[in-house]
Amino acid sequence: MKIMIFIGIILLAVAASTMIQQHFARKSSVNYIAMPIGIVLAIIPQTNSLIESFSSEVFMGLIVAPLLFFEGQRTRLYSVLRSWRAILGLTVVMIILATTAAGFGIYLSLGVSLPMSFILVAILTPTDATATESVTHGLKLPKK
Incomplete structure (x- = not known):
C-alpha cells in the first residue's frame, strides 16, 4: 500500500508541474517547475515518510538506459559526424x-553545502539530446 501511495504522490506532482507549465510558463521547461514541487514534497514530514528509498541502480537500469538507447537509435551517425565540434563543445566545455x-x-x-549545490546543478543541466530538448522546449534557438 505504501508503494501505491508513493506512486500516486509522484504522479500528482508530475501532473501538477505539467499543468502549471502548460498554463502559466510555456517558455520554461517542466523540469524547472517540477524541482520546487519536489522540494516542497521533501520538506513536508508526512510525505517524507511515504517515500520509498531511492535505488539508483534500478533507476539507471529501468529508466535512463532505455531512454538513452532509443534516443541513440533515432540519431543518425552522419549528423553526429558532421557536427562533432558543436557536440563536443556542448557536451564537454x-x-x-x-x-x-x-x-x-x-x-x-x-x-547550501557545496556537494548539495553541485547535485542540484547536475540535475538541472542537460547532458544529452533528450534532456536538451526538454529544457529548450518552446524556445527559439539560433541555428549556430
Missing part, C-alpha cells in the same frame, strides 16, 4: 563551465 559556475553560485548565494 559548456557542461563543465555551466556546472562549475552554477554550483559555486548556488553555494555562495544560498548557503
Whole structure:
C-alpha cells in the first residue's frame, strides 16, 4: 500500500508541474517547475515518510538506459559526424563551465553545502539530446 501511495504522490506532482507549465510558463521547461514541487514534497514530514528509498541502480537500469538507447537509435551517425565540434563543445566545455559556475553560485548565494549545490546543478543541466530538448522546449534557438 505504501508503494501505491508513493506512486500516486509522484504522479500528482508530475501532473501538477505539467499543468502549471502548460498554463502559466510555456517558455520554461517542466523540469524547472517540477524541482520546487519536489522540494516542497521533501520538506513536508508526512510525505517524507511515504517515500520509498531511492535505488539508483534500478533507476539507471529501468529508466535512463532505455531512454538513452532509443534516443541513440533515432540519431543518425552522419549528423553526429558532421557536427562533432558543436557536440563536443556542448557536451564537454559548456557542461563543465555551466556546472562549475552554477554550483559555486548556488553555494555562495544560498548557503547550501557545496556537494548539495553541485547535485542540484547536475540535475538541472542537460547532458544529452533528450534532456536538451526538454529544457529548450518552446524556445527559439539560433541555428549556430
